[in-house]
Structure formats: C-alpha cells, structure tokens
Amino acid sequence: MNVEAEAPQPAGFRPKILTAASRGTAVGSIVMTAATCIAFGVLASSAWLARANFDQGRRSDSSVEDVHAEQWLSEKLLSSLTDAETGQRGFLLTGDVNYLAPYESSQAEQSAEIAELRKVSQADGETNMRLDRIERLAAAKMSELSETIALAKSGHREAALDIVRTNHGKEIMDAIRVQVVALQARGELVRAHSRLGGRSLWPRIGVVALGALASLLLAGVALGQRRARRAVSASLASLERFTRAFGLSHGLLRTGDGIITFWAEGMERLYGYTTQQAVGKNYRELLKTTFPVPLPEIEAALATDGEWEGELVQRHRDGSLLEVASHWALHRGASGEAGSLIEIDNDVSEARRAQREQERASWLLRTLIEAAPGVIYAKDREGRMILANAGALQLIGKPWSQVEGRTDLENLSDRAQAEIVMANDRRIMEGGQVELLEERVGGDTDNARVWLSTKTPLRGPDGQISGLVGVSIDITEREQRAAELAVLNARLNASLEEQIRVQQALTKSDLEFRTSFEAAAVGKAHFDPASGRIIRANAAFAHMLGYEPDELNGRIGADLTWPEDREAEQATFVRFIASGAASLVREKRYESRDGTPIWARSSSTLIRSPASHEPTLIISVIENIDEAHKGQIALKAAKSELEATVEQRTAALGQRDLLLREVYHRVKNNLQIVDGLLLMQARKLDDAQAKAAISGLRGRIYALGLVHHQLMGSSNLRTFDVSPFLHELTANLLDANGSDDIKISVRSAPLDIGLDFAIPLGLLVTELVTNSLKHAFPGGMGSVDISLDRRDDGTIDLVVSDDGQGYDTGPMRKTSGLGSVIIKGLVSQLEGRMTIDGQAGSRVEIHLAQPGLPS
Amino acid sequence: MTLHNTVLIVDDEFMIVEGLTIQLEDIGIEVCGSAATASEAVSLAQQYRPRLVLMDMRLRGAEDGVDAALVIHETVGSKVIFITGSKEPSTMARIQLDHPEGVLFKPVSTAQLRSAVALALS
Numbered sequence: 001m002n003v004e005a006e007a008p009q010p011a012g013f014r015p016k017i018l019t020a021a022s023r024g025t026a027v028g029s030i031v032m033t034a035a036t037c038i039a040f041g042v043l044a045s046s047a048w049l050a051r052a053n054f055d056q057g058r059r060s061d062s063s064v065e066d067v068h069a070e071q072w073l074s075e076k077l078l079s080s081l082t083d084a085e086t087g088q089r090g091f092l093l094t095g096d097v098n099y100l101a102p103y104e105s106s107q108a109e110q111s112a113e114i115a116e117l118r119k120v121s122q123a124d125g126e127t128n129m130r131l132d133r134i135e136r137l138a139a140a141k142m143s144e145l146s147e148t149i150a151l152a153k154s155g156h157r158e159a160a161l162d163i164v165r166t167n168h169g170k171e172i173m174d175a176i177r178v179q180v181v182a183l184q185a186r187g188e189l190v191r192a193h194s195r196l197g198g199r200s201l202w203p204r205i206g207v208v209a210l211g212a213l214a215s216l217l218l219a220g221v222a223l224g225q226r227r228a229r230r231a232v233s234a235s236l237a238s239l240e241r242f243t244r245a246f247g248l249s250h251g252l253l254r255t256g257d258g259i260i261t262f263w264a265e266g267m268e269r270l271y272g273y274t275t276q277q278a279v280g281k282n283y284r285e286l287l288k289t290t291f292p293v294p295l296p297e298i299e300a301a302l303a304t305d306g307e308w309e310g311e312l313v314q315r316h317r318d319g320s321l322l323e324v325a326s327h328w329a330l331h332r333g334a335s336g337e338a339g340s341l342i343e344i345d346n347d348v349s350e351a352r353r354a355q356r357e358q359e360r361a362s363w364l365l366r367t368l369i370e371a372a373p374g375v376i377y378a379k380d381r382e383g384r385m386i387l388a389n390a391g392a393l394q395l396i397g398k399p400w401s402q403v404e405g406r407t408d409l410e411n412l413s414d415r416a417q418a419e420i421v422m423a424n425d426r427r428i429m430e431g432g433q434v435e436l437l438e439e440r441v442g443g444d445t446d447n448a449r450v451w452l453s454t455k456t457p458l459r460g461p462d463g464q465i466s467g468l469v470g471v472s473i474d475i476t477e478r479e480q481r482a483a484e485l486a487v488l489n490a491r492l493n494a495s496l497e498e499q500i501r502v503q504q505a506l507t508k509s510d511l512e513f514r515t516s517f518e519a520a521a522v523g524k525a526h527f528d529p530a531s532g533r534i535i536r537a538n539a540a541f542a543h544m545l546g547y548e549p550d551e552l553n554g555r556i557g558a559d560l561t562w563p564e565d566r567e568a569e570q571a572t573f574v575r576f577i578a579s580g581a582a583s584l585v586r587e588k589r590y591e592s593r594d595g596t597p598i599w600a601r602s603s604s605t606l607i608r609s610p611a612s613h614e615p616t617l618i619i620s621v622i623e624n625i626d627e628a629h630k631g632q633i634a635l636k637a638a639k640s641e642l643e644a645t646v647e648q649r650t651a652a653l654g655q656r657d658l659l660l661r662e663v664y665h666r667v668k669n670n671l672q673i674v675d676g677l678l679l680m681q682a683r684k685l686d687d688a689q690a691k692a693a694i695s696g697l698r699g700r701i702y703a704l705g706l707v708h709h710q711l712m713g714s715s716n717l718r719t720f721d722v723s724p725f726l727h728e729l730t731a732n733l734l735d736a737n738g739s740d741d742i743k744i745s746v747r748s749a750p751l752d753i754g755l756d757f758a759i760p761l762g763l764l765v766t767e768l769v770t771n772s773l774k775h776a777f778p779g780g781m782g783s784v785d786i787s788l789d790r791r792d793d794g795t796i797d798l799v800v801s802d803d804g805q806g807y808d809t810g811p812m813r814k815t816s817g818l819g820s821v822i823i824k825g826l827v828s829q830l831e832g833r834m835t836i837d838g839q840a841g842s843r844v845e846i847h848l849a850q851p852g853l854p855s
Numbered sequence: 856m857t858l859h860n861t862v863l864i865v866d867d868e869f870m871i872v873e874g875l876t877i878q879l880e881d882i883g884i885e886v887c888g889s890a891a892t893a894s895e896a897v898s899l900a901q902q903y904r905p906r907l908v909l910m911d912m913r914l915r916g917a918e919d920g921v922d923a924a925l926v927i928h929e930t931v932g933s934k935v936i937f938i939t940g941s942k943e944p945s946t947m948a949r950i951q952l953d954h955p956e957g958v959l960f961k962p963v964s965t966a967q968l969r970s971a972v973a974l975a976l977s
Contacts, residue, residue: 661943668940669868669913672961676874683877698965705962712942735966 069120074180077113077134080106081141081176085169088145092152092160103145110138121183130183137176144169250324250345258282261340270324270347272317283343287314302330302341311348323349375451375472378458381429383407383422386467395442395472417441417448428455429465439472449476518549523622527557529577529606529615544600544624546593562589562597577606577615587625599629657717664712671705696818699736699770703729703762711755719853722761722788723748729762730769730786737773743783744769749790757851760826761798767819767826768800768844776804776842794850798832799843807838858906858933860976861887865896865923866911866938871961875909875938878965884972893918893926900927907956907975912939912946921949928954934975938963 083102090099114135121127144163151160163169250270253262263278271278271287278286290313291298301308308328313321324345331339369376369389378387384405388396396403396411403411408425412418421439428435434456440448451472458467517524523541525534537552545552545560552560561569569588576584583605589597600622607617675698682694706729710720723746730744753761765786772784784802791797827834831849836842862884866872872889879886887903890896892915900908908927910920924935934956939946942960950958957971 661941665940668961669871672874672940672963673868673870675962676868676870676872676877679874679877680870702962702964709942709960732964732966735970736964 070117071184073113073117073120074134074183077110077117077138078177078180080109080113081138081173084142084145085173088149089164091149092157092164095152095157100149103149107142107146110142114138117183127183130179134176134179134183137172137179141169141172141176144172250347252278252283252343252345254283254341254343256339256341258284260286267345270316270322270345271314277317289314298328302328306330306332311352312345314345321349322347323352372471374474376470377472378467378469379407379425380467381465383425385411387469412441414441414448424453425455425468425470429457429468432457432465438475441472443476449474450479451475523600523620523624525552525557525620525622527604527618527620529618532556532558535617540624541622544592544598544622545590560590562591565589573604576604582606587629590622598624599626601625660717661712664708664717667708668705668712671701671708674701693818695736696770699733699766700763700822702732703766704759706732707755707758707762710758719752719754720758722751722753722758725753725758725762726765726786726788729765730784733766733769733773737770739780741781742773742777744786745783746786748786748788751788751790751796751851752853753851754853757830760829761848764798764823764826764830764846765800767823771819772800772802772804772842776802776806778805782841796832796848796851798846798848801841801843803841806841807836858904858931859887861885861903861905861907862972862976863887863896863900863903863905863908863933864889865891865893865908865914865920867891867913867915868911871911875963875968878968879972882969882972884976890923892916893920893923896920896923897926897930900931900933904931905933907972908933908935909972910935910937912937912941912950919949921952924955925952936971936975 080102084106085103087099087101087103087106091097091103114131117134118128118131121131148160148163148169151157151163250266251262251264252260252267254260260278260281260283263273263275267278268274273286283289292310292312298308298310307330310326312324312326314324316322325348326346327344329342331342369387372389373391375391375395376387376389377385377392380386384407385403386405388400388403393400393403397413398411408418408421409415412421417440421441424435424437424439434454436452436454439451439453441451442449452475453470453472455468455470457465458469460466517536518538520538521540523538523544525537525541527533528535534552534555534557537549539549542549542552558566558570565588572584572586583603585601585603587599587601590600592598602620602622604618604620606615607619608614609616678694678698678701682691685691685694706725710725711717714720726746726748730746734742734744769784769786776782776784782802782804784800787797787799789797823834827846827848830851832846834844834846836844862879864872864875864879864886866875866889876886876889887905888899890899894916896908896910896914908924910924912920914920914923920937920939924937927933928935936957936959937950937955938959938961939950940961947958956975959967959971
C-alpha cells in the first residue's frame, strides 16, 4: 500500500515544507512519539471544542447536525476498528477467542458505517477521496487483523506476533485516524464557509482550523512513519515549523471576498488585533494592505496556481507599517470554485531593514573604496581580480569589464612586474600575514612607479584564505623628492664649502661690484657722511677732474666743489640729509685740478643703518655734463642777447609810437589854433560870402583833425577803419550845416586806411556832402547817402548821392569854385575816376585806385 | 555860494582860447576869463565862480588840467569839460578821476562845442 501517494495535500503549504522536511536530519523515535502526541492533543482539543460548541450552540440547522453525524459516525468507525484491533491483541496474547467478539462485530458493521458516513458527508471530491481512503485503509486493517488471527488460529502465534511487531498495523490505524480527522475538518470547514454570514462563527472556525491543522500534522506524521525513521524525524521537524508557522504563528483564513474568518494567535502578536477585532472584518481594510503588484495579478496567480507568494506592506494596529512575506493558498470548493483563502504572514521588516542596511553599508563601502585615493583591489586565491577601485583601474589602464577575473599577468603590461607582484600575493596568501611592501608597477621598466602596498589575506567564512585585499599608495613622488632632497643637500654642502672658501678671501660679489664700480664710464664715489671724506672714487670721476682715483681717496668731497658754489652746496646737502629723502639729484660745478669749473650732474643716495637709521654711506653717481652745459650756457647767452635786442627794438618802437602820438597831438592842437585864427578872422568880416568861405575852411580843417584823431586812437597808430571815420565826419557836417530834417546815412565796408588815403578821402567826402547840404535841399528836407565799397581787385567805389533837386546842367555848376577844384584834384590824386548824375537828385560815383597801406 | 552862468576857459594857447571864446560868445555865452596854468585857473575859478570850465589837459607849468580841475571842482564846484588833443589811455584815465562833465577832442567843431556847453549849463 502506497501511503505517500495518499498523503494529504494541504493546499498552499505542501511543496516547500514537506520537501524540506524530507531532507531533514534523523531524530529519535521519542521526538516522533512526541509529535504524534501533539497531533493527537490538538485533535483531542479540537474534538472537545467541537463538542463544547455543539453542546453550547444547539443549532437547529441540518448542516450542523450533519457535521456531528459525520463526526459521530467517523469516530464510531474508528472506535470499532480500535475495538477490533484490541480484540485481535487480546486473542493473540491470550489465545482466548472471546476477545475476538469486537473484531467480528466490527467486520460486520464496517461497510455499513462507511456507507452511512458517505451519506452525511459533503459530496465534494476531496471528501469522497478521503472516504475512499478510509475504506481502503479499514479494509487493509481488517485484512491485517484477519491474517494474524488466522495465523494464530493455525498455531502460528509467533508469526502473527511478528507481524504485529512490524508495527504495520499500528501505522494503518494512524493513517486511518489522520484521514478521519481530515475528513471531519474538511466537512467542518466547507460547511462553515458556506454558512458564513455575519454570525460570529469564530469558535467553530477555530475548531475547524485546529482540526485541519491537526489532520495535516497527523498526515505528516503518517507520511514520516511510512518512511525510514530519519525521514520521519525530518517530517516532524518540518511539522514543528509548520505548527509554529500556522497554528501559533501568523495565519488567517478569509472568505473569497476578503472577510477574515480565522485569526491565529500569531497574527495578534504580529498585527496587534485580537481575534474579536479581526474576525468578520475585511483583511484589506483592517491591515491597509499595500500590494507589490496590482491585485488582479495576484488574483490571476491564485486562479491558475492556487497559491501566491509575495511581500506585502500591512499596517499594525498602532499604525506602524510591517513588511511581511505573505503566502496565500486558495481553497477550492467541491466543484473547483474559489473558496476560502489561507494567508500566512511572516514579518520580514527587520530582515528587509537589515538587508537595506547591508546594501547601504555595502554601497557606502563601495563608494568609499571608489572615492578613496590610491589603489584598492581584491584578488582571489588564484590572483584573479575580484574588486578594483577607480585608482586601480587607472593604474591598469583598462575598464573593469576587461580587468575582472583576470590576473596581473593579463592586466599589467609589464610581465616582469606582474610576476613579482603575483609572487608577493602568493606568499602573503600562503603565509596568512598582513604585509607592507614596496612594489614597482606602471610606468616603463626603467622608470616604474613605486607603490607602498598593504596586503591583507582575505579569509572566507570557513576561515580559509580565499584571496587578498590590497591598498597601494603611489610613493614615486616621495621617492623622487627624497632623491631631490639628497641632491639639494649635496648642493648645499658644496655651496657652504664654496662660501667658506670665498669668505676667506674676498667675496665674489664684492669683487664683481668693485669691478663694476671701477670700470664704470660714469663717475662713482662713496663718501663717509660723518667726515664728508671720499672713501673710494672710480676712474671716471677722478679723470673728470684730472686726478687718479688714489689721489681722491680720503679727500674732503666738498673741497672738489667749485669754490663759489661750496657754501650753497653745503646748505643743499644739509637740507637733503635732514629731509630724510633717499636721494638728491642736482647739477653742480666741480673744480678740476687745473682750476677750471666742470659741470656735472650728481645723484647722491644716502644709505642709512637699518638699526639706528643713522647715515652710514653716501653713494654718488656723477655724470659729466660740462660740454652739454657749456652749450646750454652759450644758448642761454645767445637767447638773452636776442631778448635784449628784441627789447631794444620794442622800446624803440614804443618810443616811435610815443613820438607819433605826440605829433598827432600837436597836429590836432595846431589845427585847433588854425580854427581859432579862422574864427577870429571871420569875426572881423562883414561879407556873408567871406564868412561862408571861412566856415567852409573850418569844415575842411575839421576833416584833417578827425583823420589824426582816428589815427591816434588806433592800435598801430598808422591805419584805422574807414567806417566810424565816415560816420563821425558826416555827422559833424550835418551838425554844422544841415537842419534836423536832413538825414545822412553812411554805409561802408570795413576797410583799414592810412593817413595818405584818409586825408584826401576825408576832404573829398566833406566837399561832396557839404555840396549836397548846401544845394540839394532848398526846402531843408531830404537825405544824403554815402557808400563805400571795396571791389575784389582792391579798388574802391565811393558814392555820394542825395534825393534833392539835382543839377540842371553840367556838373558842379552850382558848386563853389574852390569845392570843385578840390574834388577834381583829390580824385586825380587818388587815381580815381568820377561820374556825376544830376537827373534825379544827384549821384557822384568815384572809382578810386586801391589805397596803399603805410609801410 | 552860487555859481555864475559863465564859462572859464583854460588853455595855454592864446589862439585856441580866442577861438573857443568867439564860438561861445556867438551863441551868447559869457566867458568870464581864461587861464594858461593850473594855479591861474584855480584862482580865476575861485574869483569868478563860473558854472563851467573848459579845461585843456596840457597846461603851462608842472600841473595839468586834471590837477586844476580837481581843485576847482572841490573848492568851487564848477562843472569841467576837458578839451584834449590826446586820446592816450593814461590821459583818459586821469580825466576820469573826478567826474568830468564831458570830453571834447581837438579840433572841436562848433556844433560839438555848442551841444556840450549847452548840456552842461542847462
């Protein structure tokens, strides 16, 4: 009989747990017995609970009664089998056939009992399957019993007892018990689910769950018993785990629409809700479940596989979130429809947290390694690279993909270097000691980079060395610096020796300085500020003054200054030292040996003691500028001579101007005297014509005076602008002769004229205007226009016109003889031509030659 | 003390004094006297107290017309019209020292003289 094939198939739990259990280690029969006891204990409590519930509930519905009929019948079957076995044992032990009565009655009732059980049980596939098994197992038990009884009856009692001792019969009985419990649990479960509808059924569900659990346990035990003892023990161990997982740990049952029907004790510990709080609630609402994948996917998996595994986030009663590894198993009804669902949750929050922490730590470590300066790497026992940071990859010069799993022989370009490194690695892995060593890797063979490597053997969990970890720092620079330092040190020593050598004689720089001082083309001298003596003087300075340098050393510097300038030079120098200025530049005269003055530009710098600030040295640079200075002096002399001449000439000119003014003044004064004479003469005359003639003369004299007056007021005393002259002249003529109703207008281009042009022009205008004023306006009303224009060729157009009565006949008919003569004469004198138009008023146009300017 | 409606003429040239006198008398202005030096001019001015003095710049002696004019203006209060042949800045500056009534330049036309005197005496 193949019990394994008949092993119960608890939905959802089977594959892992049982498979794992089959691989367990051997456990003694005591443990197995204990497990069986636990299983029976659970079963018994289940039965008690069921009965208590039955007694308490007194439910009237038929399904409840069916359950109890099923239980009663199944237990009756079990007890009759037990009775049969007891009878068999009694007969085998005593040989008394009376003991066989229970066996015989059991044999007679068995078929009927099973048939009755079939009637009250659920008509689903699983129940039928179990009933079939029970029937077969019962038949097998009866067969065993009848076989042994037959043997004993035929006198082979020992053979019969041997069969009993194989324990085969007991195993069959155990299997029957498992099937009976399973059957009962099954019936209870199915009916309970079908009746769920708001009533608190938890005690009954609890019974069902515990029953199912017990039956599963017993099934597991039965399976184990059928195997070798080791296998049984393994099963037991897994069952223990199973017990923890479901019964005491974190399981729930729920209906297809999510209503919790059973809430294990472990769930209360896990989520904080008591059974009362949980049962009847929707699990998603209670636990605020967050699914890793959309719920329809889970439901699809359940529909096809009957189970689903995954991690959920659910909420504890206190609001905290739990990550749980959840295992769901769907229980199908008789016709395969989805029924109740078993959910087992294991809190993996800590594990996940730990995992995340580990990942983070790992990440941190990796980052740290990556970011760490220097080269970090790990190799396995064979020297293959298993870890390399950026520095290591940079050293190797290849990406990780080309480095991973390869040895240094492949990774490093220099084979000799690689062999040495690998030899080092092997030594360290064999020796198991951390080593600090120098290695040469990278660069070229002759100029390899130097690394200070710390290499630590890497031990696996078993303590065996599985590789090594190395950290290398590039110390090439340090090495080079050390070498450079050595060179510098050597140089320093050499330099010190050199210094000592030089100090013993004269310092080289001093020598160079002296050479530069002596050989300079410019004069140089050092003076002692206290004594004023020359400390040293170079050849250029000495020769400038006609000496040799040795002759100047020790002499007082001031004695070389030109005697007349010594006092001023001394004062200048005292001021310079007192001022605190760094240097003094001046041009000064020195006295040469032959007593001639030498001009030089001397720049003196005062050196003070850094400590006391007292003057310690005067350094002078003396540039010979004598030639330049002499040239300058000559230039100055020439210039001043020139200036004197200019001054003289200016003075002479000024004197001439003065004389001119005086002449003009006297001319005017004399004209005033002439005017007085004419006035005196006029007083003595009675003849009107004579008086008029004198008046005319006075006008002409006035014109002459006005010319001199204009000249006197001009800046150059030689020329003046003709325009104001004409205005003043004509205004005076009008005042003297005209009435208020006669207007005179003057329009003149700006023109500078001299005495030679002005005198005849003034007289000419006087004659012409006087003529108009006398003759043109018998009514005493009209206007006279005078215009003077200058043509491009320099010639002058003078026009005197009036709007008076004009001339009847030829020109000048009405003018006095004198006036006419004067006009003609002056036009001629000025090389001019005159046209006269007397038709409408009078118009005299005179075209004059270009006036010459006074030289 | 009141001034007389007369004119004192100061010039060291007789012909000029005569010419000016004739021109003034022709228009009915009385000439109280004439002087050729500054001191003479001052004493005559103080003696006749003319309302107007026609003063030449250049006079005989060390003092010039301005010196005489300043004293006359200060002591008598007569107005002074300078008559000068010079147009030099220094001369002009001296003339401007004490509020001259006017300046006439030689040769002076009758019209200029008449209008200047008429303005001073009005």
